[in-house]
Amino acid sequence: MTLLQAATDVRLRAYAPYSRFKVGAAIRAASGVVYQGCNVENVAYPEGTCAEAGAIAAMIAAGDTVIAEVCVIADSPSPVPPCGGCRQKLAEFAAPEVQVTLCTTDGAQKVMTVAELLPGLFTAAHMDRT
Ligand code: THU
Numbered sequence: 001m002t003l004l005q006a007a008t009d010v011r012l013r014a015y016a017p018y019s020r021f022k023v024g025a026a027i028r029a030a031s032g033v034v035y036q037g038c039n040v041e042n043v044a045y046p047e048g049t050c051a052e053a054g055a056i057a058a059m060i061a062a063g064d065t066v067i068a069e070v071c072v073i074a075d076s077p078s079p080v081p082p083c084g085g086c087r088q089k090l091a092e093f094a095a096p097e098v099q100v101t102l103c104t105t106d107g108a109q110k111v112m113t114v115a116e117l118l119p120g121l122f123t124a125a126h127m128d129r130t
Helices: 001-009 051-062 082-095
Strands: 023-027 034-038 069-072 094-104 109-113
Touching: 001 023, 001 034, 001 051, 001 069, 001 094, 023 051, 034 051, 051 069, 051 082, 069 082, 082 094
Parallel strands: 069 094
Antiparallel strands: 023 034, 023 069, 094 109
8 A cells, every 4th residue: 555545545534523624644664564643633622633643653652663754645725734743743753854745635746855844853952961
């Protein structure tokens, strides 16, 4: 199964009764295993979680820690970009050159790297004072 197919499939299972905006994300780990995630909203709106966060949680729970490739899809007018928080979450487990394919359900795609998505990211080095 392609990463796009995995993201497309899981998007249909998103729980988005408030925004009505379903998002699917698929991550291929360095091991080759594909992990899926969808957004899961909550009536207490800030408690909702993004598709990317779900896919990352599935990856970590399964024992993988290195992201090799990402695909995100939504029914949006232009290829859906990860939110700011998800960019930082992806950068925790993906090298700067890792490709993130942003997709629409209409077939539009845009490929970006993690570095392009999050220039100037916060890293552990920013906590070094020695
Ligand atoms: N959403 C994601 O799941 N991923 C993104 O990268 C952008 C936004 C979700 C969160 C919320 O459930 C809905 O889309 C509208 O913001």
